[in-house]
Amino acid sequence: MKKENPFTITFGKQPNKLIARYEDTDRIISTFNADNAVSQTFLIEGIRGSGKTVLMTTVAKKLEEEKDWIVINLNPTMDLLSNFAIRLNSECNSKPELLSKGFNISAAGFGIGVNGEKVDTDYVGIIEKIFKELSKKKKRVLITIDEVVHDDNMRVFASQFQIFIRQDYPVFLIMTGLRENIDLIQNDPSLTFLLRSPKIVTGPLSILQITRQYKEIFEIEGDKANELANITKGYAFAFQALGVAYWNHSDGKLEDALSEFDELLDDFVYKKIWTSLTSKERDIVKTIGVDEVSTGDICKKLSMNNGTFAKYRDKLIYKGVMESTRYGYVSLALPHFYEVVKYF
Template identity: 30%
Template sequence: MKNPFNPSFGRVPKIYLDREQTVHQLEEDIQDVDSPYLTTLIYGMRGSGKTTLLTDISHDIRKRADWIVVDLTMGDALIPTLIELVYKQADSTLKNLLKSIDGISVSAAGVLKIAYQRNQASVTNSPHQPLLESLAETLQQRKLKLLITIDEISSTPALREFAAIYQILLRNEYHIALLMAGLPSKVSELQNDDVLTFLLRSQRIYLEPLSLLTIKNSYRQAFSRGKREIDEHTLNFITKITNGYAYAFQLLGFLLWRTGKSLIDQATVDQVLADYKAELFRNVYLKMYQELSPVDRKFVLTMAELGGNTVKTSVIGTRMNKSKNYISIYRRRLLDDQLITAPSWGELSFTLPFFAEFVIEYHDLY
């Protein structure tokens, strides 16, 4: 049996936990032109499954004959790329309609060319607005809907321009759905942009940690189907050391399966534990840590050095020799970034497995 676990970023794994209902509901919601979910922001920490969720929805909607799906990546040419990808997926009739739009032409070699008059008047003062309005009108004439996904969003001039025009297209009741995914801080930055306040009214989906019970049952079923035996103690242990982190669930399952052992016991787990930590540290934690401010790093280092599953916020303040108000600012920042959680009043803990160990081991290097 092929390894059912897949820790590759962006790929939809065979075992896809706690997200199926979100995917199904969102796919149904965007069918309605009046749905508030036509504009949805999906956010969570790295490795929480944002890209996978976008990919899953994109693949499903692409199968519907009345939808065109465009997956965009952040860059300076969001709108030209969007137009090119719509044209690429169009049938011959739609291609001819698109070529009739003022500003769109196709060379003899079949290369799409986009030209516009920069002095064209528009509400957004963007030369792209007339093009996108014509594109939307053409799709509407063909009774086609458009799904646009954008991953790893950040507040750039190109995205601000696109979002401002998209708002106008929504007001004109074109059936265009926009799903954007990003880190919590990036989503917050985009929503607080003075030009894009309408995003404050968009729907938001927070990808929470996976249920430990779901993880345990999924491990049990996967190993059973693969004729792998695992005892209850080992099953509980591997579940706990994922800490509900989606990437960790896939990674640990992948490594254990790859051992080829018919009996998965504590010795098998010990065999892969070093690789498990190394992959977490290199593939996810290092980037997270590098993005932290110096004070954020000091905060998490203090937490790590204090040890234990939970640390009192007051003790962190004492160790850092900082006031309660000062500590609360960085506590809130790290909570918003989902690196830490508050399991009870006045206490904090790390959300990621072995993150304290990573910080202690690597803080001197960065």
């Protein structure tokens, strides 16, 4: 076994060991690489820790390896439009072959120079000038924005991005975010074009792939690896967290690894998820407990009618906390969620 733990619980970092979402990755890349792309945007949504950033990063790295792509990663807490202009300018200046001879840019000074003549312009003007140059070289630009929120900054940027698309510029966009934040952005009256954007929901990872990775990394029997994989329920962060914990306690008891597993889930994810739930939603979660339970039993224990419960059920499923695999029954979708939140 390797001395260095191959798993990571650092959000935003590409794990050394990850479960590839081949279908989703191929779908985005093939769409963006098409001669006439049916969409120039993709939205990736899901609960915290579901692998949204990893999927976007995987796509960005694969496209960055192709000679015709430029990848610009933006911070949603900064002014998106000006930040994009500055980063695009910096990327092009670092690769002189991207622009025509004599073409130089000074984004900080709002200046564009062609053959020694400087013309003052704004950030949008700078971006458009660069796009025109890149179009001549058949280059494409991918913008990635992680954990977007619905605010004026995003509204201005997305509105301008729509204009770039109308002008047939070679620019593409991937955004990740919590489901509620993505929905707010899509339903903004000024950003209705995003309603037509393909959306990917980061659901559970393949238990088969998790089993195979655990078996190989920990050098254990298939049944034991499958037992560990099923504990994660396919939840992306749980795959990493249980990997970290089991690596640290591989020579000890599974109970010790599960104890650390619960602590990692608590510290990194579950506290935030729990605080996002209403008081009644929390009551329902604690009533469900560890195993699958009938909706009738929940209603009886909480003195709630079926119609009222149905509304809360839909909200909890929407938030990625609850699942219903058969009629009349529900269970918690997140691994060890009850084991952690029962102490809250």
